[in-house]
Amino acid sequence: MLVRFFFLLRGAGVPVSITELLTLLEALKAGLGDLSAERFYYLARTCLVKDERYYDRYDRAFAAHFKGVEDVFALLQRELPEDWLAKLAEREFTDAEKAEIEALGGWQKLMETLRQRLEEQKERHQGGNKWIGTAGTSPFGAYGFNPEGVRVGQAGSRNRSAVKVWDRREFANLDDRVELGTRNIKIALRRLRRFARRGAPDELALADTIDATARCGGWLDIKMQAERRNVIKVLLLLDIGGSMDDHVKTCEELFSAARSEFKHLEHYYFHNFTYEALWRDNHRRFNEHIGTVDVMRTYGTDYKLILVGDATMSPYEITQAGGSVEHWNAEAGSVWLERLIKHYPKFAWINPQPQSRWGHTSSIEMTRELLDGRMYPLTLEGLDNAIDALV
């Protein structure tokens, strides 16, 4: 029974390992937590969940498992945004079909077909699925599909008082993907540090000296060492203006955190997409350019490249020569981006746009493809993943 629960938890994105499951079983064997469902809930949480941001997922998994409902896990990974339906439609239909439906009868018709399709799929894959069945409501009521409302269902709960605890889901707001403050960003960026002692040994290594002297039985033996420095080098390219105005605050936080964290930090600005020129000072952006080629020549391949931008623009700005909104570019933006990432093998693109919206903007998808998927949202979790890609 617990094995299934274990896999449900893993499926819900809670990182549990076998060791932890065994610990839980050991605890149960020792007679803990088997008196009531509520105690078991707490005990299992203590053993299996190691971070409060997973409490919410644990609650949902627990509720699902102990109500005998298991099909919701595809939906558990994250909260569904309000425009979920539109997104689903995008996924379910090909462009051609969409155009066809558009021609036939527009959105209303589209919804109708979508519903039919989902209904069919339910029959085929999930049999008499309980959570839609007993709820007795169409999953598409008034565009407001709410997985929670459906999830609860009418299953008579065996332990009413206890069920409340996990159904309350009080830890919902502790899930990650929170907005960042500079401190958090600094902590995240700190993982990119590489300390090394380089250069002339000009610093007295006190501990080593004492140690060596003591080991020599009192003969003074002086040890020297080079100063410890963070040797990581970062090239930061920031999108500025236009659609980025919405994200100025978070980008400023990221920038100031990076400034204080890295000694070798070089930054340049671009507008919407990378082209043949970059600039350092936004007040003089039209007359003090530096060629992207020159930037690549100046900063070697040991620099880590971090691009910050929302990648939200017209697709032409990426694919076409002359597509830039500001100037005539002889070569397409995609060519320049490819050159950059070829030159800097360690790169990441940080996108302040919430990840849930990425699927709606084709330029983001295109950029992601150009980047081999190395685009990360500007959240703690995203930043951590970005750092992983850079290390």
Added chain:
Amino acid sequence: MSAEFRGTDRYIATAELMEAVNAAMVLSRPLLIKGEPGTGKTLLATEIARSLDKPFFEWHIKSTTKAQQGLYEYDAVSRLRDSQLGDPRVKDIHNYIVKGDLWEAFDCDTQPVLLIDEIDKADIEFPNDLLRELDRMEFYVYETRETVRAKHRPVIIITSNNEKELPDAFLRRCFFHYIRFPDAATMTQIIDVHFPGLKRDLLHEALTTFFKIRETPGLKKKPTTSELLDWIKLLLTEDISPEVLRSDDAKKLIPPLYGALLKNEQDVHLFEQLLFLHRRNAR
């Protein structure tokens, strides 16, 4: 199985916290405690030790703390000095091994409680350096070539303020509990424990004001339990009547002695503004 922890006359533990503590004690695994500052993470360890009558050791972590310091330190400087002075002690290296808090706890004749406070303050590698020590409850002293084993596996309480992520390997060896911010009912119990016989109406007004402040959107630092307790203590010493707290009087926008609750000037300012707006709307 040793006695269970059920909270004390000074410390109110919720059912979930008791479950976590008892599980950690029965299986002798370290218990990692997280939670908002001021929710009694550090106090928990002292109270466990006090209620179950166990010896108590604490190891406070700073940004410069090394894992080795909790085990032992080899005092090479003393040995050097002694060797220069011809002290006979210099022959025996044992004289220069200084025990750390973890060793002291391992050496204890009854099961002790060990608090490792604010583990997130230390270097990122710190928890990794303690894996074996926490898992097997033993470590090796290189200088004297001996293995130190815990006589009784101590109850280890580790607190963290979430400033750094802890490594997975470390987390796997721990039990974990997040102390949730107490709801009004628990808060009443907590205050009862600290200020027995507090007038009901004062308590009620103080709590209402407190939760109102906590709900103010955009506060940089929300007041917590320990700050509430300080504030009530101040209210009592200043002998402030509940009516003062209740009054929506325009002149007394800010609750008396707010300094105990709001800890930076932006928050005070924000709170003032909100109250001002509120008053204007009420008219």
